[in-house]
Amino acid sequence: MNRIFSGIQPTGNLHLGNYLGAIRNWVMLQNDFECIFCIVDLHALTQPQDPAELRASTREVTAAYIAAGINPERCIIFNQSMVSAHTELAWLLGCLTPLGWLNRMTQFKEKAGRNREMAGLGLYAYPVLMAADILVYKATHVPVGEDQKQHLELARDIAGAFNRRYEREFFPLPEPQIFGAATRVMSLRDGTKKMSKSDSSDYSRINMTDSAEVIALKIRRAKTDPEPLPADVAGLEYRPEADNLIGIYAALSNLSREAALGRFAGRNFAEFKDTLSELATDVLGRIGGEMRRLMADPGYIDAVLRKGAERAAAVAEPVMREAQEISGLLRP
Incomplete structure (x- = not known):
């Protein structure tokens, strides 16, 4: 069966755009795909976060997934930081990724703004970690919006670079699962701007x-x-x-x-x-x-995340071990 991977950053209130543009579509995908849905808390750290708010937002995103209809028994729901294979694979992939590829990423330019020299390495290398998120599960399809399409193309390039370096078809090249323009929700105060959790109003x-x-x-x-x-x-x-x-x-x-x-x-x-x-x-x-x-019962939310992380690790760790062996790393 084809495998889906996708995730949302826990960086503030989820809104109608997140629901129509992503979560609602994921609910439908769970009937036809093996689905892995992540709360990408490591990506959230590319911007300053209050630790308590980050934990609360992680639980809120989990609650949103379940409340919208994503079944945690059928799908894997977990937070990224609980599965170390993501960051381990990111290092291997980063060693294969030319700076020129990262320099073309428009989202870094937009988020770093004029103060690029002070932007963190995490923000710059964000697309490499995103590639690792996808490839460590050998996902075949990734639901993406237009703002992440360039990053998925880079993930495909990185997968191809690994396969060519070691002369084997180890990682599949993930395909975009893009939903129509009707799901692009704009601000209620300015129809030319995307609805955003970072908007001050x-x-x-x-x-x-x-x-x-x-x-x-x-x-x-x-x-x-x-x-x-x-x-x-x-x-x-x-x-x-x-x-x-x-x-x-x-x-x-x-x-x-x-x-x-x-x-x-x-x-x-x-x-x-x-x-x-x-x-x-x-x-x-x-x-x-x-x-x-659901948010009134954080114990239940945390149990869903722990069980999901165990299931995610069971998929990711064998892929990680094989990638390390292919790369020439000695393992215990």
Whole structure:
């Protein structure tokens, strides 16, 4: 069976974009793939983190996975730092990765900003650890958004470099599992920017733990324009906020944008927002309630992570041992 690997950083409130862009799709994938879903806490350390908040966020992401419908008995759910093979393989792969490949990574340039000389090695080498995350399980498919597509291409290049160096087809070249543009959720305050947990305004996003009242309030306050909704998608081209809200409605109701507009063409945003609020609170309200219930029992969450780490290590450690032997390293 084909194997999926993917993960989310525990760096703050999970939001509607995380759900529609990733977690909801993973729920569907678990029926057709062997799935490994990680909370990538080592990646989170590439930016300063409060230790207590990092632990709490790790449990929150775990709760979100389970509350959304990912079955911890069917899938492997664990946090990255519990399986040492990730960092061990990252060193082997880093020794094969030319600096020129890493210098092309646009996400490092964006996150490091103008102060690149003070950026940490972890941020620079992030794509190598991501490659190790994938390859240590010999994953065949990786669900990625557009912002991670370049990193997956690098993971394929690194896998190929290892295979060529040691003249064997050891690592598969993982394929991207990319979901459509309808899952790209933008800020409720600026339709040209991606919805983000780092945005200073909480009204820019719908958090997965928001109450029904808060979700409705945020949708009512979402930025729009004075024109009625158009009859076709072409009419959304220069209306980013309208396009975003229609995209959210379409994704939550499992409709195309065209079908969603067919229901609301010519109507004003007040009517549309009422309907969108009902839909969003129905979907996310149930998930948020279950998340809060799960987070009230940290012992259960920690047990899921421990069991998941044991299962993950059972897959990763034999791959790691063989990679070390192939590389010429003596083992006890």
